[in-house]
Amino acid sequence: MLSLKQKPTVLMTSKTLRIIGILMLITTLQSCAVATVVAITAGATMVADRRTFSKQIDDQSIELRAHNEINKQKALSKNTNLHVVSMNGIVLVVGQAPTSYLRELAIKTIQEVPDIITIHNQVRISSTTAITTRSNDLWLTSKVKSALLNNGDVNAQDIKVVTENAEVFLLGLVTQKEADIVVEITRNISGVSRVYKAFEYI
Incomplete structure (x- = not known):
């Protein structure tokens, strides 16, 4: 009890x-x-998004498979800093590789991924960037995106912004006029060293 x-x-x-x-x-x-x-x-x-739903899924698949294939190559996974971005089948590869051999190996590896239309090889032959540089790249990307959002002449959702070592790469399905506006906005952002276009024009 x-x-x-x-x-x-x-x-x-x-x-x-x-x-x-x-x-x-x-x-x-x-x-x-x-x-x-x-x-x-x-x-x-x-x-x-201006891409069809199936194209958006294809782009996600391309990026995932490309990174998986890179990680399978020990020489690439250990010695390089590579990022693969796909927009409507147009692929941008940025980052650093210590030798031209490893850069070529990276591109050759990515070329094996299906559904890729074009590859823009923007891999620099150099040592990999430091954490501080990568943090600054994230900050620059946010600054560019914010500037695009504040502009009424373009839809920021149509633009993909990638920053690597202060170089800004722009992708998206845009008109020529929109491309010119986006480039002008980006090149005037403090800290941006160079602007590259990888647009698909509509």
Whole structure:
């Protein structure tokens, strides 16, 4: 038989469990809400994209397979810093390789990936960039994107911005007029050393 002193402890435990259960439910619902917002945002972005839905999926597949193939090559995974970006089958490869042999090996490896239309080889023969440089590249990319968002003559969602060692590469399906505007905006961002176009014109 339980003593009177023990009963409150049992009741307290039951109440605590109920509270914990409620808190867990709230947390779960909040997580679902966040996931829903992310899904809606991603969906809106995909709808606004000038590429067809299937092309968007193809581009994601190209990037994933290219990086996987690079990682399979130990010489590339250990000694290079490479990034592959695909836009409507037009692939941009940026980064650093210590030798021309490794740069050529990287491009040859990526060429084996299906659905690629064109490859823009912008890999520099040099040592890999430092963390500080990469952080600065992220900052420059955000500055360019912000400037594009603030311009009413272009849709920033149509432009993919890639920054590598202060060099900015621009991809997207754009008109000639839009390309000129985007390049002009980008070249006037403080810290940008050079601007490269890899646009597909519509």
